[in-house]
Each structure stands twice: as C-alpha cells, then as structure tokens.
Amino acid sequence: MSFRIRAASDGDLDHLYEMAKLTGGGFTNLPADRRALRKRLGVSSAAFSRDEETLGDDVFVLMLENVATGEVRGTCQMFSQVGTNHPFYSYRIATLTQQSEELGRTFRAEMLSLTTDLEGSSEVGGLFLHPGERAGGLGMLLARSRYLFIAMHRQRFADRILAELRGIIDEAGGSPFWDGLAGRFFGMNFQDADRFNATHGHQFIADLFPKHPIYVAMLTESARSVIGLPHPSGRAAMRMLESEGFAFEKYIDIFDGGPTMTAHTDRVKSIADSQVATVVAVDDDGGERVLAATGHLAGFRCAFAQMREAGGGVVVDRTAATALGVREGDQVTYIGRA
Structure with missing residues (x-):
C-alpha cells in the first residue's frame, strides 16, 4: 500500500x-x-x-x-x-530565588510569566x-x-x-x-x-x-x-x-x-541533512529506504522510496516514482529514513 x-x-x-x-x-x-x-x-x-x-x-x-x-x-x-x-x-517557566538572612533559608519559587x-x-x-x-x-x-x-x-x-x-x-x-x-x-x-x-x-x-x-x-x-x-x-x-x-x-x-x-x-x-539529486532512472532493483519529495508549492509531493545513487544522480523505485509523479530528469529532495 x-x-x-x-x-x-x-x-x-x-x-x-x-x-x-x-x-x-x-x-x-x-x-x-x-x-x-x-x-x-x-x-x-x-x-x-x-x-x-x-x-x-x-x-x-x-x-x-x-x-x-x-x-x-x-x-x-x-x-x-x-x-x-x-x-x-x-x-x-522561570525560577525566582530569594534569601532570608534572619531565617537562614533560601527559597526558590517557580513562576509562569x-x-x-x-x-x-x-x-x-x-x-x-x-x-x-x-x-x-x-x-x-x-x-x-x-x-x-x-x-x-x-x-x-x-x-x-x-x-x-x-x-x-x-x-x-x-x-x-x-x-x-x-x-x-x-x-x-x-x-x-x-x-x-x-x-x-x-x-x-x-x-x-x-x-x-x-x-x-x-x-x-x-x-x-x-x-x-x-x-x-x-x-x-x-x-x-x-x-x-x-x-x-x-x-x-x-x-x-x-x-x-x-x-x-x-x-x-x-532540513540540514536533506540532499538534492536528479532522477536518472526508474526501476525495481532496490536501494536505501528514504523519504523523497519533489515539486514546488502546490505541486509538492512526498513519499517513502527505494533509492540508490547511479550515473551522477539517483534511481527511484517505480511505486515511489508513481506516487511522486517523477521520471528521468526530474529533481528530488531526500533524507534517509533513520
């Protein structure tokens, strides 16, 4: 599914x-x-x-x-x-510290500001x-x-x-x-x-x-x-x-x-670890499980994908390519699942 x-x-x-x-x-x-x-x-x-x-x-x-x-x-x-x-x-949440020399005690009270x-x-x-x-x-x-x-x-x-x-x-x-x-x-x-x-x-x-x-x-x-x-x-x-x-x-x-x-x-x-790559092929030969996204604004799509590096870009599995609406030459942004 x-x-x-x-x-x-x-x-x-x-x-x-x-x-x-x-x-x-x-x-x-x-x-x-x-x-x-x-x-x-x-x-x-x-x-x-x-x-x-x-x-x-x-x-x-x-x-x-x-x-x-x-x-x-x-x-x-x-x-x-x-x-x-x-x-x-x-x-x-802040802490207010007050001290009484006469009592020889320090009071710390939590306050909500x-x-x-x-x-x-x-x-x-x-x-x-x-x-x-x-x-x-x-x-x-x-x-x-x-x-x-x-x-x-x-x-x-x-x-x-x-x-x-x-x-x-x-x-x-x-x-x-x-x-x-x-x-x-x-x-x-x-x-x-x-x-x-x-x-x-x-x-x-x-x-x-x-x-x-x-x-x-x-x-x-x-x-x-x-x-x-x-x-x-x-x-x-x-x-x-x-x-x-x-x-x-x-x-x-x-x-x-x-x-x-x-x-x-x-x-x-x-955000910091996300990478951008070009799709060079679509097949079902496996790869790393990632979250992949594509599209600008209203065209944004994101799905799990099987992806591997090849030929200066990435290969995406067919199911993910369909979900994302990508084909060879399209750009994807992705992050490892872990």
Whole structure:
C-alpha cells in the first residue's frame, strides 16, 4: 500500500472535518468547525499560490493520501511565522530565588510569566494521523515531510521554528491546567475557550489574561502536576521532535500547559541533512529506504522510496516514482529514513 503527502485543496474540507472530530479536543490547529476549516484551507490555498519567495504570513496544509484509493488518512500544517496578526502568547517557566538572612533559608519559587518571546518563529503543527493508520511509519512520513517542504522553500520560513504539543486532557475533555489557572479569569471551560481560540484568534487572551507572573505554588496540585507534560498520544511526537533537534526551553501552552519545543530551523536534522539529486532512472532493483519529495508549492509531493545513487544522480523505485509523479530528469529532495 503506497501513501504520499500532497498539498491540501478546497476539496479536502470534508476530510479535515472528519479527522477533526476524531482528535478529542485541545487541537487548536484542527478544530471540528467547518467554517474555521474552510477558512484555513482558503489561507493555505493563497499561500501555495503566492509567487514571492519571501517570508510572509502563510499557512501550508498538507494531506496524507492513499495513492491507490485516494482516501485521505492524515494531515499536517506549517506556519511561516506566528504572531503577525495577533500576539503569540506562551508561558515561560522561570525560577525566582530569594534569601532570608534572619531565617537562614533560601527559597526558590517557580513562576509562569506571560510572554511573546516566540513571535516571528515558524511553526510545525496540526499533525493528525487516522487511528487506523498508526503503523508503518506514516506518522514519520507526515512529520518529516514538513521539514523537506521547508528545505525546498527555505526563504518562506523563519530562522527559528517551534512545535506546540497538546497538554494533558482528562477523560471529560477538560484541562487541569486551564481549570487551575486561566479558567478562573475567563468564566468558560477549556473546551469553549479552545474552540473560541481556534475560530476567533488570540485577542481575547490579551484582553483578559493576567499580565503579572503567576507563582506555580499557588496553583492547584492537579494544575501543577501537568505543567510541561505532553498528552500521552503526543509522547512519540515529542521524541520525534527531540530526534530532529528540537528542545523544551521551558515555554508552555497557555491553555493546557503542554510543552512548546523549539529549534534553529537550519539545524533541524531533516532540513540540514536533506540532499538534492536528479532522477536518472526508474526501476525495481532496490536501494536505501528514504523519504523523497519533489515539486514546488502546490505541486509538492512526498513519499517513502527505494533509492540508490547511479550515473551522477539517483534511481527511484517505480511505486515511489508513481506516487511522486517523477521520471528521468526530474529533481528530488531526500533524507534517509533513520
């Protein structure tokens, strides 16, 4: 069974909506709201159509497609830079040290400070893989296809990149972190706030969020215990990000307390190690298992391939050549699977 990554189109609305309903909440970039998803696809279409090879305010949506059946089984997104239209808020975990000579004691208190430090960064997010396809490396294909896209369109992305991981969500769909902190200032539950953020943006945060630092010790135990932890379903994604060179630098999501991972764009492994070659032949004589991509903007395609060097270029297996739509003389960008 062969899968490929391709650019999303307006015809993917139903596919996105059906996947959004399966996320279980807390997935800001994939809300179960047709209007918001239609708008996201429109913004993505405009990004794929923009001619200037410059950093803009773009959102690119990619889809995972079964080549044989045309079924869409996953999606992911890239944001060229965050915080251009609305502030991009995070909490930064800091430590305040205070000493009392009279008591002979030193106190170290963790604090959460509202910050816009990450504004202007690019972001990879919105990754969702259908539960029936969570095997065979398709999550890796979705995740790393974004980095190959960035490598192939480098001027459209910033020098810093981030990824927000969903935080802990309880069985009722609530967030212990939200209930222990932000929920007290907004008068709405986590699901309502998350939905409002996904459909209306962050301005309400600027209007109502407390601007002064929050002492972690003053939060409920349930809120403290989930700070910086990813949702169980996101642990593998966190390990994958770490293997690419992302690190947790004590930034967390203001809604659910999940970790925000950051990296220098040019040091992300799949970007730094990507190679470009010309296809000199197509056959089924084997080769190294790689992720290969081709095409510009809306013509982008990415798939697993068997590839080997030959004649100053590379030989690609027939299945991958079909999935990618390449033939002799075409250029591919690729990265080893490991």
